[in-house]
Amino acid sequence: MNLHRLTSHNDAAWDAYLRQQPSALPQQLAAWRGVLEATYGHRTHYLFVTERDEIVGVLPLFFIRSTLLGKKATTMPGGLCANDAVVARALLDAAQEAAQRFGARTLLLHDSRQRWPDDRLRSSSDHHARLIALGSSEEAMWGALQSNVRRQVRIAQRNGLTATLDRSGATLDSFYGCLSRFAHAMGTPLFSPRFLQEVVSAFPDEFSILTIHYHSRHIAAYFQLELNRTVYGMWGAAERETLELRPVYLAYWTLMVDAIGRGFHTLDMGRSPNASGAAQNKAQWGGEERPIYQQLLPLTADSRPQAITTQVRHNPAMRYLRRLWPRLPYPLTQQLGPRLRRHVPFA
CATH class of the missing domain: 3.40.630.30 (Gcn5-related N-acetyltransferase (GNAT))
Incomplete structure (x- = not known):
């Protein structure tokens, strides 16, 4: 089993692997590296594992330097994708090391469709996806x-x-x-x-x-x-x-x-908060409800790991901003919004 960092030379193989995985999401595809770097200037650190020259797992990691929320290490929505828990652990080990070098206090597997069994991870599921079989x-x-x-x-x-x-x-x-x-x-x-x-x-x-x-x-x-x-x-x-x-x-x-x-074959209606009005409306269409997990790995002894959405919800400044935002002139929010969104691009 060999660990690698993604370069453009491996983009096609990375995507080919994801196109064979039922749990893969579009946000895990390699081209998102360029989207993050061009739009926000975030540093990416995409990792993959091979066995006998075949990719068996991927982890699309990137880093955020935020004056609002501190240094963050997070995956793209979908978290990691791996053939088994052994590969997943190898990817998580490498991501943990990279995140600690960056100075992040936590590492987040964001919006994972699978709950990976690792004792280091603290898991929560406040959202779900609804999948409609066509x-x-x-x-x-x-x-x-x-x-x-x-x-x-x-x-x-x-x-x-x-x-x-x-x-x-x-x-x-x-x-x-x-x-x-x-x-x-x-x-x-x-x-x-x-x-x-x-x-x-x-x-x-x-x-x-x-x-x-x-x-x-x-x-x-x-x-x-x-x-x-x-x-x-x-x-x-x-x-x-x-x-x-x-x-x-x-x-x-x-x-x-x-x-x-x-x-x-399938329409994925996107994520909804559990027991919300949006979830109830989507449930009318039938289909299957699947949990979405936030899995957090503490990286420092004093870190208090929370999902980004939880941090935003409980941050006094962010709560005030949410109340204030609709009262601000619409043109002003168009100017300020992208600057703020850089800190939480997928929350």
Whole structure:
């Protein structure tokens, strides 16, 4: 078993490994290194293990120097991906050593779909993902839905809502506008337009942007990535004052129809807090609920490991900022948001 640090020479082999792993996420692909470095200037330290010249595990690690939250060592969403616990431990050992050299107080396996059995790790699961198995045809999928969900989709259509899917990036600006207005109202600083541009450039054949229209107005928009015959919901927003028109129902149904038509097997609706309104709404569509884990490794004797979302929630300055954010002028939040988001790019 040999340990390596990823270079561009190994990008194709790294991605080929992930394309064979059912638990892999799009955020673990090698091109995210460039997105992080170009957008935020974060230093990446992607690790992989080989046996007989074949990759058997990967860990996409990066480091954050934050004046708000200190030095952080964290993986991309999805954590590590490995053939077995022995490989996972070897990756974790190497990541721990690199994180300690950086001066981080904790190491986070972020949004892992698997709970790795290592006594050093402190695990929590406050979120879950909902996976919808797609039918063999649009008709079969429609018949499998609850009658109430079908009714809500019909209401959206009768209300005059329409949907368009873009795979060229032409609607990137309008998507960002919809998402940024939603984030402002919710008190959440948002990443920059450049971040999305870098994602589209990194994955030109694996993204889509869905827009819901009400006459000439864009009232909802969703961004997806694709991996292993699964469509992953990444970011989305709907104008709150238009929810009675049922844009969210039409959006999910449109994604399902499109995915079925292109031979995809699963729609991953993205993560939701446990027992939340968002989780209940997604549960109407059926499917399977899968836990998402935050696994933290303390690196110093006095460290008090907490997931980044927990740190943000309990940090007095961040709590105040969340209350203040919707009251700030929208143009100002567009300037400040990306600077703040650098400290918590995926929380």
